[in-house]
Amino acid sequence: MNIHWIESFLAAAQYENFRKAASSLYVSQPTVTVHIHQLEKLVGTDLFERTGRKVVLTHYGREFVQHAESIYDAYHKGMVHMDRKVQGFQKEIRIAVSPLIATSYLPHWVKAFIKENPHTEVKVEVMESMLIGPAIDEGKVDIGISRMPVQSIGVTCRQIQSEKLVFVVPHDGREEENGSFVDYEEVLREHVLLTHNHPMYWDDVLLLCKRLLPGIREMKVSQVHVAKRFIEEGLGCSILPRSAVRREIAEGRILEAEIPKLDLPTVSTYILTKSPSEEAAAFSETILKLV
The missing domain is CATH 1.10.10.10 (Winged helix-like DNA-binding domain superfamily/Winged helix DNA-binding domain)
Structure with missing residues (x-):
């Protein structure tokens, strides 16, 4: 046949x-x-x-x-x-990861893991943080790396790092040299605030921003990479995790500014597992060595 x-x-x-x-x-x-x-x-x-x-x-x-x-x-x-x-693979590990982590930390972590575990095939599925917990619980993946903590019977949730949020604005010809600074009120009057590109902090932060500057305009953009592109094109400003905009700031494509009267929270990254396999335990160990 x-x-x-x-x-x-x-x-x-x-x-x-x-x-x-x-x-x-x-x-x-x-x-x-x-x-x-x-x-x-x-x-x-x-x-x-x-x-x-x-x-x-x-x-x-x-x-x-x-x-x-x-x-x-x-x-x-x-x-x-x-x-x-x-291809020489003897084992495999299935990883669920949020879009933000997939484009920031994950490449470094996977590279280090493959170096130590060359015979383990790595399969990566990018999904929203709110979906990672259920994927772990249902056994669809071996390990999850999420921006949201999960409280579910049988699922272990471990916080592995925290980082600051930063206010980022279009370059628009602005310069930060010679003691000059970005006027956040002027920026927020000129541009919309790109919101809800992270699953955790936006409701609270947006409320604080509106108290600080009533009448602020907002635009919901659900993906960080889209929000960054909008900022580069001068379409808005946003408040994002530092890891998400480190390269763009270093290359001068967008600027980091301050909102002195706004106490921005930190955001965390979590490892999720359920009855972790040997490969999942090894991947967790690789991450913890690097963070």
Whole structure:
């Protein structure tokens, strides 16, 4: 049996049309027809009834679908398994991480882990912090690195670091040299405040900002990388974790300013695990050595 026969059969069963099945598989329609004929010959019965351009599964065809799906899944699982072995991987670790951590700390942590554990395959899934706890609890990933603490029975939540928030503004030709400073009131009058790009602090910080400067305009931008781009383009200002804007500030693409009357909180990073595997424990240990 050829796996391509199975692919063609499943596609034809889904679309009930050989032409559409061929298009989905990026092959010609005659190729699909030949595959189906070969499979029917092997099985010993018709799998489709043909009425013009449309094809419908026969009783035997419907019976065979679940077996074809099992064959297809087993084939690909086997190929993935062998590919990992050929690459030298003996173990794996599945990591769920928030977008902010994925673009700041994670590359450094993964690089250090791979150096010490070259035979462990690292799989990274980027998701919002609020989804990481459930992913850990349901066993979909081995370890989570989140910006939110989690209180769930069986899930261990460990705070590993804290950092300051900073007020960042467009460059707009401003200079911080020679004792000059950025007038935060002027900035907040000229620009919207880009908010809710972090899961924890924005409700409290926004309330403080509105008390400090009534009438402040805001724009909700849910992703930090989008908020940073908006600031670079002069579309707004924001309050972000220092790790998120360290490079942009160093390169002069945006400026760090102060709001003297505003006591900004700190934000933390958390490791989440549940019945941690050996690989998850090793990754946690790598992180703790670096923070």
